Amino acid sequence: MTRSGPLTRFNPAQPGTAGMKVVATGLLVAMAALFVITRALEPRYPWLGYVKAFAEAAMVGGLADWFAVTALFRHPLGLPIPHTAIIPRNKDRIGAALATFIRDNFLVARVVARRMRGIDVAAAAGRFLSTPSGEGTRMRRGASRLIADMVEALDDERLGGIVKGAIAQRIARTEVAPLLGAALASAIEDNRHVPMLEAAIRALSRALDANEPLIREMVRKRASWVLRLAALDDKLADAILDGLRKLTVEMSADPNHPVRGKMVEALTALADDLQHKPETRARVEGWKEELLANRSVAQWLDRLWQRGRATIIAAARDPDAAMAGRMGEVLRSAGATLESDPRIRAAVNQFTRRAVAGMAASYGSSIVTLVSETIRGWDARTVTERLESAVGRDLQYIRINGTIVGGLVGLVLHLLDTL
Structure with missing residues (x-):
């Protein structure tokens, strides 16, 4: 046979x-x-x-x-x-000659790159994405069904483990302290820290109201027996609470309040330490590693993967609904950008050209061997x-x-x- x-x-x-x-x-x-x-x-x-x-x-x-x-x-x-x-x-010799012809004319990286220069892949992808209906609908539905079948056929536990492991490894390899410091410094420079300060002040005011009995008890315990005997401990607690409430109101009403300035200085110093101070960066990295080792983080990543998988399958099973929703708006916007922006189109075409040429260089010999062996097997x-x-x-x-x-x-x- x-x-x-x-x-x-x-x-x-x-x-x-x-x-x-x-x-x-x-x-x-x-x-x-x-x-x-x-x-x-x-x-x-x-x-x-x-x-x-x-x-x-x-x-x-x-x-x-x-x-x-x-x-x-x-x-x-x-x-x-x-x-x-x-x-x-001469069947075997014809197969070898055909394989050599394919290799020399189609699978040489230089030849592939030259041929790819005349193909505008980005514009074609832009037209495909920006057209919700028409001649691309059948192709989109076929591709969507294929994607859904592939995702469902893959072992959920193994694939999920790979995805979660990749995310965790990516986070573990990324030093988050400089990123947090740069983000905080950028927010302070653009005054985007103001809502955060005001939220902190409002949280402080709510904390005072919620913990008033605890504050009074702390004042009573720390007051001397003379004050308690003269019933002055309650008045002292009232004065402390009134002073703190007045401070929160003044801080909320006055953007130039000295305490707010001190808070901004502290945030600025923290942003600088996160970016440049080794001790602070090491401390944050330790917290990150402890967080990744926490069981709740693993459960969160698992829920994240399951939601993402279900979303991909649902969108692939109903490409028209996906294209009609927010995802569709994003895809159509991306398609319009690919069609209209020559810089992005040139970058995508260059990336595609390099990727295809790289595949030809890496797998060209394997394809040639496949053609030759297949014909030899007939x-x-x-x-x-x-x-x-x-x-x-x-x-x-x-x-x-x-x-x-x-x-x-x-x-x-x-x-x-x-x-």
């Missing part, structure tokens, strides 16, 4: 090929019959010599071309004549039938043309001989 697979069931009789073979063979038989008839009648009708010469040469030309065409694919009449059945005997009959079916109609035209041209040459030679 060969490795040809479905190719062994290939039907060699494409429409028109068998019919043209009958025409070519019928024309050869007709020339043979015409030669026999004119040869018998020539003594009575001398002018039939011209017809006989045409038929004779046509018969020879048709037979020669029949032999040449047949010799490409098999032994004529089953006779093992040398240099016949060329394709079956049996000779399969290759013969497939090639003969692909060019069979033109090959029969060669036979017909050979018959006619041979007859015309014979007629001219007979005419010259007569003259």
